[in-house]
Amino acid sequence: MIAVGVAAAVIGGPLAVEPVQAAIGQAQRSMTVASQMRIHEKRALKLVHVRQKRLGRMQANKLIAKAMLARHGWRQAGQFRCLEQLWAHESGWNENSHNSSSGAHGIPQALPGSKMASAGPNWQSNPRTQIKWGLRYIKNRYGNPCGAWGHFQAAGWY
Numbered sequence: 001m002i003a004v005g006v007a008a009a010v011i012g013g014p015l016a017v018e019p020v021q022a023a024i025g026q027a028q029r030s031m032t033v034a035s036q037m038r039i040h041e042k043r044a045l046k047l048v049h050v051r052q053k054r055l056g057r058m059q060a061n062k063l064i065a066k067a068m069l070a071r072h073g074w075r076q077a078g079q080f081r082c083l084e085q086l087w088a089h090e091s092g093w094n095e096n097s098h099n100s101s102s103g104a105h106g107i108p109q110a111l112p113g114s115k116m117a118s119a120g121p122n123w124q125s126n127p128r129t130q131i132k133w134g135l136r137y138i139k140n141r142y143g144n145p146c147g148a149w150g151h152f153q154a155a156g157w158y
Contacts, residue, residue, distance in 0.1 A: 083145035108134030
């Protein structure tokens with residue numbers, strides 16, 4: 001900041017500093033919001049690990065999903081309720097759920113399950129990887145969890 005002030009004083013005086021300082025301030029605020037979201041998500045995921053044994057696998061998987069929803073812009077409680085119902089019907093929130101007749105796998109019941117490899121190599125058993133893939137799929141295909149839930153209710157699949 002001192003170098004900017006010195007350069008501004010030499011080039012155009014103190015008024016030249018104000019736009020630069022404003023731009024720097026805006027960039028710092030934007031980075032702060034993104035950093036806060038990542039920190040919030042990390043804290044929530046740490047709580048999941050601490051509470052996992054007490055809550056059970058299904059509840060822990062729901063907490064992971066809830067922490068990841070904001071990343072997709074879904075902050076409304078209604079979006080989580082739709083996701084909760086959708087995946088309760090699909091897999092019971094069980095990351096090991098596998099439909100032997102169709103080959104669908106995991107919490108989101110990806111068909112085939114190997115599609116989830118795009119979200120991580122541990123797609124077969126890691127709930128976080130499966131949820132990450134499932135939320136991307138929902139966003140790209142239905143726009144949001146309530147859109148996916150509505151389709152599921154009408155068609156019996158999503």
